[in-house]
Amino acid sequence: MNIFLDDATALVVVLPLLIAAIIAFIPSSRLAWFITIVTLVFHLSLSVELFQNFSSFGTIIYEFGNWPPPWGISFKLDGVNIGLQLLFSAFVLVTTIYSRKIFLSEIDPEDSGKAYSLWLLAIGSLNGIILTNDIFNLFVFLEISALSSISLISLGAGTNRKALLAAFNYLVIGAIGATFYVIGVGFAYAMTGTLNMNDLIIQLSQYSEGQLAIFAGMSFMLIGLMVKSAVFPLHLWLPPAYSYAPSAVSTLFAALATKAILIFFVRILYEVFSIYNGYLEIFLDYILLPLSLIAIFVGTIIAIYQNDIKKLLAYSSIAQIGYITLAFSINDNSGVLAGFVHIFNHALIKGGLFMAVGYLAISLNDRVTLESIEGYGQKYPITSYALLVCGLSLIGLPLTNGFISKLYIFQALYSNEMFLTIGLVALSSALAVIYFWKIVEKLFFSSKGYEATSEDPAIYIPIWIIALSIIYFGIFSSTIVEFSSIASESLILGGSN
Amino acid sequence: MTDFLYFWNHFAFVILMVSGLFIIITSQNYIKKIVGLAIFQTSVFVFFVSLAKIIDGTAPILNSVNNVYSNPLPHVLILTAIVVGVATSALGLAIVLQIYKNYGSVEENEIKKEELKENS
Amino acid sequence: MTNESLLILGLLTPLFAAFGSYCFKNNINVRDSFGVIGGVITFLISLKIFNGLQAEEQYVINLFTLFNGVDFLFNITPLGSIFSLVASSLWILASIYTVGYMRGAGEKNQTRFVIFYSIAIHAALAIAWSGNLLMLFIFYEILTFSTFPLVGHKQDAESQAAGRVYLSILVGTSLVLFLPAIFWVWLETGSLNFTPGGILEGKFPTEYLIFLVAMLVFGIGKAAIMPIHRWLPAAMVAPTPVSALLHAVAVVKAGVFSFLMVVVYIIGPDYLLQSKASNWLVWLSSFTILTASIIAISKDDLKARLAYSTISQLSYIILGAALATTFALKGASFHIITHALGKITLFFCAGAIYVTAHVKKISELGGLGFKTPMIFFAYTLGALSIIGVPPLIGSWSKLFLVIGSLEADFLFVAILLGISSLLNIYYLLQPVFIAFNKKNIKNINITKAPLTIWPPVITGVGCLFLFFFSNYFLNIINGVVA
Amino acid sequence: MNFLIINFFLISILLLTTFYIFKTTSLISIVALTGIFTLVCAAIYVNLDAVDVAFTEAAVGSGISTILMVMAVAKLPEGKKNQLLNLFPSIVLSVSIVIVLMLIIANLPLLGDPNAPIHxxxxxxxxxxxxxxxxxxxxxxxxxxxxxxxxxxxxxxxxxxxxxxxxxxxxxxxxxxxxxxxxxxxx
Structure with a gap:
């Protein structure tokens, strides 16, 4: 075990990527799934180990090939990403357990080796995005994750051919986003000569000339990342991609993909951009804040008018990402803290919702629309109640973790005296009731009567793990808040260590 | 005049990038969109390689004649980026083939029309 | 039995009743008896707690910390014990009545109905006993969600639309106004605990108190002050036991109770009185009292008329809270009891009339009084109590309110209360006159449903009987204000 | 200074090729033009001392990518007449990007500046x-x-x-x- 520990930081990323190559051509779907599970259990144990290392020794910098930064590539595990790393490992394991039956009914068993291979590639690359400390290396991971996501999404064409259009759309928009990011990297590199995040900060604080070019570089990087993390108005690829992907895939992406990228987004905002405080303020107050508010309302209102439930959830994601960026646009500790809290909580909530809807999708063998699920609360009670729990959390009722998010967002807004925004956020959370209640009404209070069907424990147990964790973190919120405060403090206070 | 020559690469970067974007947005043919994407990405490659150049420098291969070398790091980055770009195009082409199989067309506006018809 | 376990048992009993009903869903007699048994147990517990509070015992239970300064806390206040006593005692009668009504009217999905009925009572009890504002909010929401299936019980287009109005107004106002108001209090004071005398004084910017009061009174949509009253008439499509529960016991009372709790234990009556932040509310609630009464007169549907009467009566309580003087608060607290008793009698009667005679409209009541005299006897008692005629219990609360308004130098309000009583007389007693008018006699087939007749008679006689035992309540009401 | 003049001409050819790609509707012609485009790029890279990049571009960009495209296009129907949609918004977008970028790149070090930070x-x-x-x-x-x-x-x-x-x-x-x-x- 010890030989792994030294390289644990790299292994959490490299291991899934390498195992992916092994399982790609395994014909047995069960074996492929089993290897994936074993890999991810190992992944989780490494993450726990990393967390313990972090809590006793602080920030971990891993240098590839022992080349010290800025000459080589390095990973950085600090307060900002340690919490997400842990959540990520745990969540992908749960999702993978859940994915088996879903894949079996949406993807031909002969393809599931390839599907799990792409699945591991997506996991490894997203983890790389979380950990990397090199701005160009991030681009490579962005591309791996984009290509594997696109392939997985296009597998949804087995049930609906629109998945192909969604995948192509994502490919084009995603590539534009990634290229914007690289242009930004180019500008930043041209002015500083470095690619390492920490060194970039040091270099930038030394150069006083060419601020406009650096500002432009940062803006390009941010725009690229905003495309990738579906920040309004650059979100157009997300709803079709999430709603036509195979259900298990939607779960993974909705919960984690955008969050991983958002982590790097705030890193650039608060670690690099903060050197140019004037620009940062302008960007936050006049661009990010209004965009987030528009995202919240547009996402919510479009979601209200959706009939297809996966699409509805996808638009709700746009609004929820809006909440996260809204919190991040408050330039102090409380705002960033709230943003991190909501990143954790929304990952759980949206993951749980997509899981439950995914189960309904495979039992229906069709698109999950408001009409088609009428009375399914009686037919599939266990799954439906899990959906109810997640949905109540999405609205932000007390005793669920959604409430904790709301609490911290309100606190951050209040301490910055943004009272109008508080009103708008409160209003939007009430609007969220409308679209969620449309689902509940159809599920539980429909005139169609069904006998309860026996549900598959392999699917509902993972769903309920998420649902229970939503309640657990709603009542005992200290874990998530602690992770978030470590993250926000190391981001705001200890920017470069 | 020489300033203009020095500036020409940056100018080309901007023009290429914008025309790539323009082709992606306006053209309805999926293949052409992929080509537009390739042009868009190539603009960045040109930009990076231009950054690396030093006047009177040579290719960054150590020799005894010259001591000034162009910057090798952007070259490395662009090597990666080229491969990534081609990989993206390849995947895009595969998707386009599947789209053709399913829809019988590779023109975006036609497919959208068909989708609308199907929905109504 | 320790105080803590008593409290927990009281909270869990309705849930056990719900679970029991679910387990015995195939044996309808056993299923329905759980409601009655649960009612008796919670009533006894509430009574014991009510007496215990007068003996200055403490009923506090703190399970865990939710977040900084806010615990998962139950703490029974005198006001809470009154509300829990009302809710639990009327639950017994309501569940007996439910059996008669639901079977008599042949409703579907009775098991679901019984279960959510019990859960709603649980939520009402938890609201009554909650120890801080957030706990109150949690159970306030649970109450809303658990009564939604009751409102939309018939599952036809009309009741679904009504259910949506009900839910969207109540949840909407609570999320947009109530919850931010709670956050505001927490952010300013760092606490949400119900403390006698309030927690705001000295910590909250007085000039903004008026906004807080507005957020609270409109955010607590269950209090049905105009213009947030639309949900209440909409919810009338529900079966009558629900209307009785909603409009007399659990839901609307939870609303006004919440507002009273805020005034008494969060803002503090003295602070509110000094700041004059609720003067506008006096006017608004007066307006609601009058307008709702006038609308009630125009309604021919008996339940709709009673619904508007409820809106009007609830504003008495809001008015009392807004006046914030000692007597006004006493009157408001007492009015929770008296109005609950009176209004549940009226609703029981309306339901009984529907089940026995299949009549909903007031104009079609002609001659019914001779065929079902017991119902109209009970109805008259309930109506007189609400009007405030001595020697019925309702006269006490009105008296206190009048004194309270004079105490606060609102002579206008005292006059208004008089006018409102006159209107009450008209719209509440008109059905009785029609029913006992020989000219209008119609041939109506009477179905016998004794289980729907006795509960209103009991509550009606209760209105009369308890007038003489009002001291029993007054002791603890004095404790509310002190 | 020879390299500057060569660079100028090669880049100009590149821009011209782009224009033709935009104008052409026949898919196979587009693929051929793309091949030319990448080869010109390779030439530019050689001129700018990036021999490894030029080699890769020639092999991967011009070779493999063109082969893939030809294979794909062989299975697809001929391209339709140019149907340009979203013309107005994309012109606005393009012009604004050009203006913004021109302002920014004026701040960048000029081509071949030996004192640029990256060197x-x-x-x-x-x-x-x-x-x-x-x-x-x-x-x-x-x-x-x-x-x-x-x-x-x-x-x-x-x-x-x-x-x-x-x-x-x-x-x-x-x-x-x-x-x-x-x-x-x-x-």
Missing amino acids: LHVTPEYIKESKSIFHIPNVVTNILASYRGFDTLGETIVIFTAGLGVIVLLTSNTLNRKTKFKKKVKK
Whole structure:
């Protein structure tokens, strides 16, 4: 075990990527799934180990090939990403357990080796995005994750051919986003000569000339990342991609993909951009804040008018990402803290919702629309109640973790005296009731009567793990808040260590 | 005049990038969109390689004649980026083939029309 | 039995009743008896707690910390014990009545109905006993969600639309106004605990108190002050036991109770009185009292008329809270009891009339009084109590309110209360006159449903009987204000 | 200064090719033009001392990419007449991007400026250490294989991912065979 520990930081990323190559051509779907599970259990144990290392020794910098930064590539595990790393490992394991039956009914068993291979590639690359400390290396991971996501999404064409259009759309928009990011990297590199995040900060604080070019570089990087993390108005690829992907895939992406990228987004905002405080303020107050508010309302209102439930959830994601960026646009500790809290909580909530809807999708063998699920609360009670729990959390009722998010967002807004925004956020959370209640009404209070069907424990147990964790973190919120405060403090206070 | 020559690469970067974007947005043919994407990405490659150049420098291969070398790091980055770009195009082409199989067309506006018809 | 376990048992009993009903869903007699048994147990517990509070015992239970300064806390206040006593005692009668009504009217999905009925009572009890504002909010929401299936019980287009109005107004106002108001209090004071005398004084910017009061009174949509009253008439499509529960016991009372709790234990009556932040509310609630009464007169549907009467009566309580003087608060607290008793009698009667005679409209009541005299006897008692005629219990609360308004130098309000009583007389007693008018006699087939007749008679006689035992309540009401 | 003039002409050819790609509607012609485009790029890279990049561009961009395109286009119908949609918004977008970028790139170091920050930081170490540690004359290879070897691993994985994706799309049962998965596709 010890030989792994030294390289644990790299292994959490490299291991899934390498195992992916092994399982790609395994014909047995069960074996492929089993290897994936074993890999991810190992992944989780490494993450726990990393967390313990972090809590006793602080920030971990891993240098590839022992080349010290800025000459080589390095990973950085600090307060900002340690919490997400842990959540990520745990969540992908749960999702993978859940994915088996879903894949079996949406993807031909002969393809599931390839599907799990792409699945591991997506996991490894997203983890790389979380950990990397090199701005160009991030681009490579962005591309791996984009290509594997696109392939997985296009597998949804087995049930609906629109998945192909969604995948192509994502490919084009995603590539534009990634290229914007690289242009930004180019500008930043041209002015500083470095690619390492920490060194970039040091270099930038030394150069006083060419601020406009650096500002432009940062803006390009941010725009690229905003495309990738579906920040309004650059979100157009997300709803079709999430709603036509195979259900298990939607779960993974909705919960984690955008969050991983958002982590790097705030890193650039608060670690690099903060050197140019004037620009940062302008960007936050006049661009990010209004965009987030528009995202919240547009996402919510479009979601209200959706009939297809996966699409509805996808638009709700746009609004929820809006909440996260809204919190991040408050330039102090409380705002960033709230943003991190909501990143954790929304990952759980949206993951749980997509899981439950995914189960309904495979039992229906069709698109999950408001009409088609009428009375399914009686037919599939266990799954439906899990959906109810997640949905109540999405609205932000007390005793669920959604409430904790709301609490911290309100606190951050209040301490910055943004009272109008508080009103708008409160209003939007009430609007969220409308679209969620449309689902509940159809599920539980429909005139169609069904006998309860026996549900598959392999699917509902993972769903309920998420649902229970939503309640657990709603009542005992200290874990998530602690992770978030470590993250926000190391981001705001200890920017470069 | 020489300033203009020095500036020409940056100018080309901007023009290429914008025309790539323009082709992606306006053209309805999926293949052409992929080509537009390739042009868009190539603009960045040109930009990076231009950054690396030093006047009177040579290719960054150590020799005894010259001591000034162009910057090798952007070259490395662009090597990666080229491969990534081609990989993206390849995947895009595969998707386009599947789209053709399913829809019988590779023109975006036609497919959208068909989708609308199907929905109504 | 320790105080803590008593409290927990009281909270869990309705849930056990719900679970029991679910387990015995195939044996309808056993299923329905759980409601009655649960009612008796919670009533006894509430009574014991009510007496215990007068003996200055403490009923506090703190399970865990939710977040900084806010615990998962139950703490029974005198006001809470009154509300829990009302809710639990009327639950017994309501569940007996439910059996008669639901079977008599042949409703579907009775098991679901019984279960959510019990859960709603649980939520009402938890609201009554909650120890801080957030706990109150949690159970306030649970109450809303658990009564939604009751409102939309018939599952036809009309009741679904009504259910949506009900839910969207109540949840909407609570999320947009109530919850931010709670956050505001927490952010300013760092606490949400119900403390006698309030927690705001000295910590909250007085000039903004008026906004807080507005957020609270409109955010607590269950209090049905105009213009947030639309949900209440909409919810009338529900079966009558629900209307009785909603409009007399659990839901609307939870609303006004919440507002009273805020005034008494969060803002503090003295602070509110000094700041004059609720003067506008006096006017608004007066307006609601009058307008709702006038609308009630125009309604021919008996339940709709009673619904508007409820809106009007609830504003008495809001008015009392807004006046914030000692007597006004006493009157408001007492009015929770008296109005609950009176209004549940009226609703029981309306339901009984529907089940026995299949009549909903007031104009079609002609001659019914001779065929079902017991119902109209009970109805008259309930109506007189609400009007405030001595020697019925309702006269006490009105008296206190009048004194309270004079105490606060609102002579206008005292006059208004008089006018409102006159209107009450008209719209509440008109059905009785029609029913006992020989000219209008119609041939109506009477179905016998004794289980729907006795509960209103009991509550009606209760209105009369308890007038003489009002001291029993007054002791603890004095404790509310002190 | 010869390289500047050559550079000028090559870049001009590149821009001209782009214009023709935009104008042409025949797919096979577009593919051919793309081939020319990448070859001109390769020439530009050689002129700018990026021989490794030029080699890769010629092999991967001009070679493999063109072959893939030809293979794809062979299976597709001829391109339709140019149908340009969204013309107005894209013109507005393009013009605004051009203006913004022109302002910004005016701040960048000019082509070949030996005092640009990128030539002063990090890179000198690479060249120095290449001499002393690796004894491999090609600095690009050193960086690619050692300093930034992890990027190269990532690059390989990108190719693997794309390859896998192409295999899935073109040969998988889920998408291609008339199994139960195919039936559900709405025609």
